[in-house]
Amino acid sequence: SQQGEEDPQALSIQEGENATMNCSYKTSINNLQWYRQNSGRGLVHLILIRSNEREKHSGRLRVTLDTSKKSSSLLITASRAADTASYFCATSLGFQKLVFGTGTRLLVSP
């Protein structure tokens, strides 16, 4: 079963706009990771945020984590057509089993 949900399920924006996607999860975690997947291929690791961190940045990516609400958000600023992909959050606790959400499909139009 999935750990939680990403919201929205699908998002369509124009190049240059910001994209925000949210992730909710159900159990305690050690860390939360965001991955990108292009067209049913392998997942690309984007960013990891630990349970004692609240915000993290990497290039055009900003991730927040609110453990009291069991939620995280991923912000992609100044989006590009190449950002079109599915985005997944994944949580882990203890040994390194990743529990993935259901994903957000992002479409960035030129």
Added chain:
Amino acid sequence: ETGVTQSPTHLIKTRGQQVTLRCSSQSGHNTVSWYQQALGQGPQFIFQYYREEENGRGNFPPRFSGLQFPNYSSELNVNALELDDSALYLCASSLGWRGNEQYFGPGTRLTVT
């Protein structure tokens, strides 16, 4: 591109057959995890191998089995294939099993007819 490779890329099998999928981990990584991703879903954890020992298993039946070799490459074996086994199978490697990033291969697309 990660240093994780998987073979084959695509595979078509018939119900009841057996299949072996292979994964080479990124250099220096001693942990391999396998995931099954059905169409339109997030990946589901199958099992993990750390230094050639199974280090955790998800909710998959015993006909899903695995192996890790001394060079840390890994195999996933599925016996008695069912139609619902049709999915993208992903392996991921990492250094250790304590909360580090996992690096995924491109996956093997298995179709069971």
